[in-house]
Amino acid sequence: MGKGFYISRKVGLGLLLTAICAFITIIALSIAYDKEKKKNQTNSGDGQTDSSSMPTTPTTPSVPKEPWDRYRLPDSLLPLSYNLTLRPVLEPNADGLYIFTGNSYVVFKCEKATNLVIIHANKLNLTSINGHLAMLTAEEHSAPIVEKSWLVPETHYLVLQLQSPLTVGRTYVLQTIFQGELADDLEGFYRSEYIENGVKKIVATSQMQATYARKAFPCFDEPAMKAVFNVTIIHSHGTVALSNGRETGTVDTDFGRVTTFEPTARMSTYLLAFIVCDFAEIQSTQRNVLIRIWARRKAIDDRQGDYALNVTGPILEFYERYYNAAYPLSKSDQIALPDFNAGAMENWGLVTYRETALLYDPIISSTGNKERVISVIAHELAHMWFGNLVTVRWWNDLWLNEGFASYVEYLGADYAEPTWNIKDHIILYDVHRVFGVDALASSHPLSCAEDAVSTPAQISEMFSTISYSKGAAVLRMLSEFLSEPVFVKGLSSYLNAFAFGNTVYKDLWDHLQQAVDSTPDVKIPHTVHEIMNRWTLQMGFPVVTIDTRTGSITQKHFLLDPESVVDRLSQFNYTWFVPIKWMKSGVDQQQFWLLHKRDTNNQMIASGNDWVLANTNVSGYFRVNYDQGNWDRLLSLLNSNHQTLSVMNRAQIIDDAFNLARAKIIDTTLALKTTKYLSKETGYIPWESALRNLNYYILMFDRTEVYGALKSYLKKQIQPLYEHLKYNQINAIGIGCKMGVEGCKELTRNWFKQWMDNPAHNPIHPNLKSTVYCYAVAFGGHEEWDFAWRMFKNATVASEASRLREAMACTQVPWLLNRYLEYTLNPSKIRKQDATATIQYIARNIVGMPLAWDFVRARWRYIFEQYGRGSFSFAGLINGITRRFSTEFELEELKKFKVENQDIGFGSATLAMEQAIEKTTANIKWVAENKAQVLQWFTDESA
Incomplete structure (x- = not known):
């Protein structure tokens, strides 16, 4: 149990008196905001100065010479607690700006002698106190006099230079009074808007991860700088205030309501949250924990929060048992926001969500929407322990937080919905997903040195598929080879040892090793450190090749483009310690370890006429190749009795084969043969795996003569599934319409026409809406599009609005697509949170791809300034637009785009740009080498 930090009675009384004065000051600040803003705008950039002069800017910015020019805080000061008061104003001022005002007292301890106080503050207007931007006091001893103070916009610092050093071991109090804009930028303390009953409503809400708490109040904004937060919010009558x-x-006053909150646990700034709204809520109490779901009043009235409330209790209960640690807070609030950039955010005690990630309408929403809701809730609640209770010291180890939550979300969701087999879906949504990124020469390891991640843009880049999905895959593999009881034992020890503190990834390995050492039945060939370093400190993964004729087993770094050059060196020479679970002719065999490049005489795997399948249930993070004889036996098994293999392994065979073919390890026709049995397959996971891989062929060839033969083949394979419409009906109708299955076009158009004729009654089943909407719009014209737009604007269920927004990108009419692209720059039409995703939807359309590419190139500066500096999803924009690129002309245009925009930059999409160039280069070579062969195969098989 970590120690909290508390303010003494004497200091507390002093702060209380000062806080009363501060309340009055906040009100005055609200009135005087325009004057203050204009005065501060006369200063340089976002910064402010007092009468003292600013320090001289270093002559060589690339080598910071002063502490305030470095992006990491000095280690001389340690925050203990904050007293924070905020007042958001939910009405615009004379200039049309929404503002918030506040004051903060941070109690900190001097760890090393220094005459500088450096604290984060970004885009805040600070009020002068005694001629400086902050006031320094101390308890029972004098504080050094502030000599001068200034802001450093580049590194987001408020700096106080003192006339004498602080004393090591003593505590001090820093007071600031500030105001800022409650903007609609989805960062820090920001504004969300929505319409309810024809009335515009404003929500003041927050998103602090990763570096945005400094936009809400001056703070030590790094994850290791944990403290206790005492929050007070002044808000309008008729609204409710929420915090961690x-x-x-709550006290009503003449100037509004004043709501106070219990002190938080010791926690990081990025987990803070505060919200002012007039939302409604539903609640329950389970195991002495208050559970509340908040949303727009209509959403709550329509019972869209009921499902979240029903599953939250069981998921929390599961995690308490899984972690062997009680939920550490008195309440669990979850709130659905109309405007939210990420999917959700694990703020401790007040989790924020997009509406689509928390709300489920039992009539309108689909089963897929329900699965998303429970998965996201399970992910965020997993963080309450792993990430919040125990937090990584710095963002270079972000993968440990996000990878772990991405893994155990399947366990939590499976506990709450045990009949769904949701644990199997990790293969599609994480393992196979990240394989495509980690097979690039421009990939990167899970973990890196702390000094490799310092700027906000570099931190944002860590929120990647590698951190989330590869992290999930390797932790799942670790749990598999240790066994779940040993994994959970080590995990519980780790959480209890470091509760309310910070760690590095090695600390987890230490506790897992202790669990192994205390469990005699568990044998591993090396320590947990030695095994896992191979998977976390070097990028990529191996392809394991098994020769069932000789028993030879080898491993090699798998690259989608075998001719690409890997510049990143590896201390392990791209060799992994590989745990291999396998079966022979349907019988599970004992796990073995591949510890070197080659195991030349493993007789137990020599099979004779038996088929061998390695990596059962895809428990390991690697691909598998076989000798031709074993591939033939597996293909024969698929065609004769595919249900002998699990759905995960059927999907694995398809996914491995297609990617091995792209890497020139096996022949392309061998990969295509894995799809021949699909006319008998009704499982969602194998079909989804096949369609994802065949979609690469569609992207590469839908502008060539190959596409006709490909359509004929897929039409032949999908016809039985389409006719039976078993539970895989979404894929059946989707690919059926795309490939021209008879009756599909008429079916979707008729359903949609019935809805157009009677908008109050939608005859389309919720599970089929996404597919039907898309193809009805694609097969229609402007009338269908305009109807979809009206329904989108009038939708009161977020998942329904999301489906319609995606479907409108399916139109084949260029002028409609161009109009839609323009809408993405207008927040009154397309919310900022949805802008880049909407552009990607349009680029996914063969007609829309060149339009979206031209649109983004022409408006790059604006798009970058709006979304590119820190948005976690911004890299997806580059990936989405360029996924079809496969010609020399497109490659040159991409390189030209990179050069022409170097001065603007690419922010959190910097690595995505490099990978787009790498993937386009590989696509060009693959098309040139495979086009003729692929055309011939599809022609022959569709005959």
Whole structure:
């Protein structure tokens, strides 16, 4: 149990008196905001100065010479607690700006002697106190006099230079009074808007991860700088205020309501949250924990929050048992926001979500929407322990937080919905997904040195598929080879040892090793450190090749483009310690380890006429190749009795084969043969795996003569599934319409026409809406598009609005697509949170791809300034637009785009740009080498 930090009675009384004065000051600040803003705009950039002069800017910015020019805080000061008061104003001022005002007292301890106080503050207007931007005091001893103070916009610092050093071991109090804009930028303390009953409503809400708490108040904004937060919010009558802690009181005054909250646990700034709204809520109490779901009043009235409330309790209960640690807070609030950039955010005690990730309408929403809701809830609640209770020291180890939550979300969701087999879906949504990124020469390891991640843009780049999905895959593999009981034992020890503190990834390995050492039945060939370093400190993964004729087993770094050059060196020479679970002719065999490049005489795997399948249930993070004889036996098994293999392994065979073919390890026709049995397959996971891989062929060839033969073949394979419409009906109708299955076009158009004729009654089943909407719009014209737009604007269920927004990108009419692209720059038409995703949807359309590419190139500066500096999803924009690129002309245009925009930059999409160039280069070579062969195969098989 970590120690909290508390303010003494004497200091507390002093702060209380000062806080009363501060309340009055906040009100005055609200009135005087325009004047203050204009005065501060006369200063340089976002910064402010007092009468003292600014320090001289270093002559060589690339080598910071002063502490305030470095992006990492000095280690001389340690925050203990904050007293924070905020007042958001939910009405615009004379200039049309929404503002918030506040004051903060941070109690900190001097760890090393220094005459500087450096604290984060970004885009805040600070009010002068005694001629400086902050005031320094101390308890029972004098504080050094502030000599001068200034802001450093580049590194987001408020700096106080003192006339004498602080004393090591003593505590001090820093007071700031500030105001900022409650903007609609989805960062820090920001504004969300929505219409309810014809009335515009404003929500003041927050998103602090990763570096945005400094936009809400001056703070030590790094994850290791944990402290206790005492929050007070002043808000309008008729609204409710929420924060991490439970409300301890609300007092009505002449200037608004004053809500106070219990002190938080010791926590990082990025987990803070505060919200002012007039939302409604539903609640329950389970195991002495208050559980509340908040949303727009209509959403709550329509019971869209009921499902989230029903599953939250069981998921929390599961994690308490899984972690062997009680939920550490008194309440669990979850709130659905109309405007939210990420999918959700694990703020401790007040989790924020996009509406589509928390709300489920039992009539309108689909089963897929329901699965998303429970998966996201399970992910965020997993963080309450792993990430919040125990937090990584710095963002270079972000993968440990996000990878772990991405893994155990399947366990939590499976506990709450045990009949769904949701644990199997990790193969599609994480393992196979990240294989495609990690097979590039421009990939990167899970973990890196701390000094490799310092700027906000570099931190944002860590929120990648590698961190989330590869992290999930390797932790799942670790749990598999240790066994779940040993994994959970080590995990519980780790969480209890470091509760309320910070760690590095090696600390987890230490506790897992202790669990192994105390469990005699568990044998591993090396320590947990030695095994896992191979998977976390070098990028990529191996392809394991098994020769069932000789028993030879080898491993090699798998690259989608075998001719690409890997510049990143590896201390392990791209060799992994590979745990291999396998079966022979349907019988599970004992796991073995491949510890070197080659195991030349493994007789137990020599099979004779038996088929061998390695990596059962895809428990390991690697691909598998076989000798031709074993491939033939597996193909024969698929065609004769595919249900002998699990759905995960059927999907694995398809996914491995297609990617091995792209890497020139096996012949392309061998990969295509894995799809021949699909006319008998009704399982969602194998079909989804096949369609994802065949979609690469569609992207590469839908502008060539190959596409006709490909359509004929897929039409032949999908016809039985389409006719039976078993539970895989979404894929059946989707690919059926795409490939021209008879009756599909008429079916979707008729359903949609019935809805157009009677908008109050939608005859389309919720599970089929996404597919039907898309093809009805694609087969229609402007009338269908305009109807979809009206329904989108009038939708009161977020999942329904999301389906319609995606479907409108399916139109084949260029002028409609161009109009839609323009809409993405207008927040009154397409919310900022949805802008880049909507552009990607349009680029996915063969007609829309060149339009979206031209649109983004022409408006790059604006798009980058709006979304590119820190948005986690911004890299997806580059990936989405360029996924079809496969010609020399497109490659040259891409390189030209990179050069022409170097001065603007690419922010969190910097690595995505490099990978787009790498993937386009590989696509060009693959098309040139495979086009003729692929055309011939599809022609022959569709005959």
